[in-house]
Amino acid sequence: MASKLPKASEKFIEALNAALSEEMASAIQYLWDHILARGLQSPSIADMFKELSMVEMKHGYTLAERIDLLGGVPTTAIGPIKIGGDLQKMLQDNLNAEYDAIEMYRGLVKTAEQANDVVTRRLLEDILKETEEHARDLQSVLGK
Numbered sequence: 567m568a569s570k571l572p573k574a575s576e577k578f579i580e581a582l583n584a585a586l587s588e589e590m591a592s593a594i595q596y597l598w599d600h601i602l603a604r605g606l607q608s609p610s611i612a613d614m615f616k617e618l619s620m621v622e623m624k625h626g627y628t629l630a631e632r633i634d635l636l637g638g639v640p641t642t643a644i645g646p647i648k649i650g651g652d653l654q655k656m657l658q659d660n661l662n663a664e665y666d667a668i669e670m671y672r673g674l675v676k677t678a679e680q681a682n683d684v685v686t687r688r689l690l691e692d693i694l695k696e697t698e699e700h701a702r703d704l705q706s707v708l709g710k
């Protein structure tokens with residue numbers, strides 16, 4: 567009997583892999599900013615970076631598991647990473663990354679919808695929700 571599992575197009579796998587690269591970059595960026603911020607007398611922001619790093623890792627493995635189920639190969643490539651500077655700069659660099667991620671996931675949700683892949687769409691929507699929350703948290707620390 568033919569498999570009933572969904573199979574994604576190469577183009578969609580590629581787009582999901584691009585998201586996976588970004589998530590892994592984000593996990594590392596937050597982790598290093600966590601380490602650097604520990605020396606900058608702001609334990610609460612240092613802790614926040616650590617928590618965010620763990621959520622980005624979760625986004626990463628959620629995508630990797632889904633790519634695998636859809637018949638693709640999860641990438642080991644990691645996107646560009648921007649770390650360091652003062653706290654303000656770290657917060658702003660991470661906020662910019664979250665804004666980029668929001669745009670990316672809005673596009674991916676549409677692609678999943680067009681592919682009639684309701685499960686991937688829901689996973690992407692969950693990640694998008696948390697990404698919007700990260701942007702909101704960073705905005706409020708920055709006083710925006």
Ligand SMILES: [Fe+2]
Binds near residue numbers: 693
């Ligand atoms: Fe993320």
Ligand SMILES: [Fe+2]
Binds near residue numbers: 592622664
């Ligand atoms: Fe995030």
